Amino acid sequence: LGTVDIAKLEEAAREKLKDRKEAFLYVFGSAGTCSTHDHNISEFNRWKIIPRMLRDVTHRNVETTLFGVKYSSPLLLAPIGVQGIVHPDGETATAAAAAKVGVPYIMSTASTRSIEAIAEANGDGQRWYQLYWPAHDEVTLSLLSRIKKAGFSALVVTLDTMLLGWRPHDIETAYLPFFHGVGVHVGLTDPAFMARFGLAPYPADNVPSWPYVPARQDELIRNGDEDATQRAFLGKEWIREVTSGVFKTWDQLAFLKQHWEGPLILKGIMCAEDAELAIDYGVDGIVVSNHGGRQVDGSLSTLYALYMIMQSPKVREAQASGRLTVLIDSGIRTGSDIIKAIALGAQGVLYGRPFMYALTVGGQEGVETQLRSILADFDVSLGLSGFKNLSEIYHKADKILVRD
Numbered sequence: 001l002g003t004v005d006i007a008k009l010e011e012a013a014r015e016k017l018k019d020r021k022e023a024f025l026y027v028f029g030s031a032g033t034c035s036t037h038d039h040n041i042s043e044f045n046r047w048k049i050i051p052r053m054l055r056d057v058t059h060r061n062v063e064t065t066l067f068g069v070k071y072s073s074p075l076l077l078a079p080i081g082v083q084g085i086v087h088p089d090g091e092t093a094t095a096a097a098a099a100k101v102g103v104p105y106i107m108s109t110a111s112t113r114s115i116e117a118i119a120e121a122n123g124d125g126q127r128w129y130q131l132y133w134p135a136h137d138e139v140t141l142s143l144l145s146r147i148k149k150a151g152f153s154a155l156v157v158t159l160d161t162m163l164l165g166w167r168p169h170d171i172e173t174a175y176l177p178f179f180h181g182v183g184v185h186v187g188l189t190d191p192a193f194m195a196r197f198g199l200a201p202y203p204a205d206n207v208p209s210w211p212y213v214p215a216r217q218d219e220l221i222r223n224g225d226e227d228a229t230q231r232a233f234l235g236k237e238w239i240r241e242v243t244s245g246v247f248k249t250w251d252q253l254a255f256l257k258q259h260w261e262g263p264l265i266l267k268g269i270m271c272a273e274d275a276e277l278a279i280d281y282g283v284d285g286i287v288v289s290n291h292g293g294r295q296v297d298g299s300l301s302t303l304y305a306l307y308m309i310m311q312s313p314k315v316r317e318a319q320a321s322g323r324l325t326v327l328i329d330s331g332i333r334t335g336s337d338i339i340k341a342i343a344l345g346a347q348g349v350l351y352g353r354p355f356m357y358a359l360t361v362g363g364q365e366g367v368e369t370q371l372r373s374i375l376a377d378f379d380v381s382l383g384l385s386g387f388k389n390l391s392e393i394y395h396k397a398d399k400i401l402v403r404d
């Protein structure tokens with residue numbers, strides 16, 4: 001099943017997971033009343049494209065260059081963790097689909113598969129790594145060395161998740177996969193993290209059995225099952241390691257810059273002041289993101305944040321001179337949404353929940369179809385609006401969009 005009718009896709013995923021509601025709600029859930037999530041979507045709907053006619057847009061090309069590397073389109077797969085609770089193949093299916101369709105895959109630190117297994121599934125594809133910044137430097141260094149070896153070319157550091165958001169939809173179950181040792185495979189396979197407990201890293205293929213059922217895990221633990229008990233212990237420790245509630249600061253970025261040679265991108269930037277600080281601290285890129293509305297309820301939408309960030313002459317100048325790349329996520333559902341984000345100054349967009357629903361329903365093939373659908377929608381909408389490439393829309397919001 002592949003469709004740009006996201007409502008249908010979401011419903012199909014809900015139906016497929018009807019006996020494991022916590023898995024669906026983990027993907028679906030947002031902070032508080034979901035107002036940030038809803039606002040992300042409604043802001044995209046407020047901006048309207050003004051189509052232009054009688055232009056020769058027969059041959060269209062949506063290639064783009066980010067950090068000196070050519071990409072076939074401005075679409076990237078957003079880093080989403082715990083994919084193994086919705087489909088037995090988890091992240092390996094998504095990484096393989098991304099490679100097949102030619103969309104860069106951003107791997108989450110909360111993956112249910114190892115860095116090495118995901119790299120293998122992604123093969124010759126383009127891949128970036130999303131970091132939940134560990135509390136201990138030796139763990140950070142170990143992850144950086146693993147991703148370098150595994151061919152990840154850019155590092156996306158998520159800033160907005162030093163604590164997990166308050167999510168009423170799944171507040172009782174949101175932490176459970178982690179507490180049962182699911183979604184923590186990056187930690188369990190990491191030599192530096194495991195050495196903290198005097199343990200050897202798990203082999204990459206030692207993944208939790210499918211399907212993940214919280215009650216079953218609880219029972220195994222109650223009955224003293226050694227494997228389940230150890231996973232649960234390590235899961236909690238990994239959560240402490242990466243969302244410890246200990247907030248990092250701007251000055252600590254120097255450590256990452258010192259040990260990572262590729263592009264360093266900060267995810268979670270929502271205002272011009274922080275975008276300007278990112279420039280001051282020598283960061284290469286930002287993702288304007290509110291984590292799909294999952295962290296702060298009542299926050300502004302990312303599209304409006306992008307609009308405000310672009311009012312900063314310092315940001316515009318850094319972007320124009322190639323010192324800062326600006327990406328966006330949260331709320332992208334259609335090809336028109338991509339046009340709007342680029343017109344407002346984004347150079348790339350990260351696509352999230354819809355591919356998780358496609359994974360739930362159709363595995364690797366579902367993700368491939370979903371990616372092809374949104375790319376086709378983007379191509380058709382671009383042509384019908386009278387444009388044939390990204391430079392004709394990039395930063396052209398004043399000419400090609402109106403906001404009602």
Ligand code: HOC
Binds near residue numbers: 109132238291
């Ligand atoms: C091991 C990392 O992105 C979400 C996730 C948060 C994961 C934090 C734990 O649920 O939004």
